Amino acid sequence: MTLQRMDNVGIVVEDLDAAVAFFTELGMEVEGRAQMEGLFADQAVGLDGVRSDIAMMRTLDGHGKLELAQYHAPAAIRDGSHNPPPNTLGMHRVMFAVDDIDDTIARLRSHGAEPIGEVAQYKDIYRLCYLRGPSGIILALAEQIG
Template identity: 70%
Template sequence: MAIQRMDNVGIVVEDLAATVAFFTELGMELEGEAQIEGPWADQSVGLAGIRCDIAMMRVPGGPGRLELARYHTPAAIPADPQSPPPNTLGLHRVMFAVDDIADVIARLRPHGAELLGEVARFQDSYLLCYLRGPGGIIVALAQEIG
């Protein structure tokens, strides 16, 4: 049996509206929102009494999706430290290919985006950068050049 596809990447957030606005400004589309609760949610996730709001964001015309979740119960557990560096073990960033890296950075700054370093050039292939968004989410951007 073969894997069919990677369906989505889940990110637990503190401020769902701000995070949706951030990824919308990046260029993703809001596919839908829902409240998740009930025995099936508890059973599949392995937590008791789940009640959370989710927003599904999709890449326009592509297969990539993010599931943003704001837990009401049980309460979300803060990361330690709150803003881990990029070399922390575990899932730490999501990368997007963009047309104009400078434009994307400028549009995301009003949504709280902060560059972690600077825009770097990799040979004659890419401009690359990491930035931190709402709740400490690290987003990497790559612009193909040449």
């Protein structure tokens, strides 16, 4: 038995429509939206009384996917820090390759994105930056320059 693929990365958000708009601006597209509730959702997630809305986002090449979920019940839980720093244990960052990092940052700022540091250049190969998006999500952007 072998692993077939990595299917998607799931991210819980406070405002699903705002997160969809943010990732659409980044260049992803909505593959589908659904409401998840009932016994199946409870069993799969391991919580009782699950009621959530999800949006599956995909990159234009169809290989990368994000599942954005807004929980209505039980309510989403904050771990104490809405904006954890990039060195926090656990999964908290998603990286995207972009054609123009400056243009991407400018477009995402209109959706509330804020750079965490600054755009840094790694040799003559990449320009990289971290920024914070909806619900405190950390995005890394990489522009290949060489």
